[in-house]
Amino acid sequence: MATFATSDQLLVIVDPAARQTDGESVRIAKDVLSAGAATKVCLPEGPEEFARALGRRGSRRPVLVGDDRTLVRAVTLLHRQRELAGCALAVVPVGDTALAESLGVPGGAVAAARAVLDGAERRLDLLVDDSDGVVLGALGIPPAPVREPAAPVPVSSGRPWYRSLVRLGARPARLPAVPSPGTRLRVEVDGEPVVDLDQPVEAVSVAPGPGGVASVEVRPLSVGAEATPLLASGRTVTVTGADFRYRADATVSGPVRRRTWRVMEGAWGLTLPAGPGTRPTPEDAP
Incomplete structure (x- = not known):
């Protein structure tokens, strides 16, 4: 019988939706993971059982088998329990997985499971709002359709506190238009207004x-x-307006009249395929 180090012990949490929508991918993922590590498989039937399984992980490394909502749920739970910094997550995406794949997780059960076994932890930034909600990928105002998420264009700068308003050379994918007279919002970045209530906006996106x-x-x-x-770019973003809704990753929230998001740098860890694009963890750094 093969023996595995403690670091190779995995807690595989299979979301019930994944079992219903693609049982074959779930089976393949479990087979690949079990062949390369000591695994304990949990099959929670609802959010409470999911939270209980994650909370009882002990020294095992949690592996999520499920869609983007499963990943966001796990990050949210760990953040609210103040355990996110010390718990690296791994994902085998099954279902709607555009967010996970945008973060670098391979598509397909075999490739993703192998990345869990052979990959490396990468520290990623997180947006946290004033109600303790989290954003892993992007948020959009007004809410864009799930399969057409808002895609902000990064602002290039070598200085982390740099902030500027610039013109785009190339037009990115458009967000859905808002019927006239538009949405009136005040958007502030690091306390400085980007747009005020007197200027109707078509859309706002943040990542x-x-x-x-x-x-x-x-x-x-x-x-x-x-x-x-x-x-613009900055460490805090505040949006104020009359009863607006927003999409954070795969979830629509609101209506709210004011919401502030702040960046938590390197707040969470995700296991990704090892390679040039993977940032080493502090323990691995020379």
Whole structure:
């Protein structure tokens, strides 16, 4: 019988939706993981059992088998329990997995399971709002359809506190338009206004950017010619307006009248395929 080190012991938590939608991928993932590590498989039937399984992980490394909502649920739980910094997650994506794949997780059960076994932890930034909600990928105002998420264009800068408004050279994918007269929002980055309530906007998108800052894009509403988008970056983003909703990763929240997001640099760890794009953990660094 093969023996494995404690570091190779995995807690495989299989989301019930994954078992229903693609049982074959779940079976393949369990087979690959079990062949390379000592695994304990949990099959929670609901959110409470999911939280209990994650909380009882002990020294085992948690591996999530499920969709993007499963990943966000786990990060949210660990963040609210203040255990996120010390618990690296791994994912085998099954179902709607655009978020996980955008973070670097391979698509397909075999490739993702092998990355769990052979990959390395990468520390990723996180957006946390004033209600303790988290954003892993991007948020959009107004909520964009799930399969067409807002994609902000990063602001290039070598200085982490740098903030500027710039013109775009190339037009990124458009977000859904808002019927006239548009949404009136005040958007502040590090306390400085990017747009105020007197300027209707078509859309706002925010995402964790490099260097511990958030990348912000504001698209003013225009009649006729398309208005030039405004870009900014900073560590805190505050949006104020009358009962607006927003999409954070795969979930729509609101209505709210004010919400502030701040960047937590390197707040969580995700196991990704080892390679040039994988940042070493502090223990691995020379």
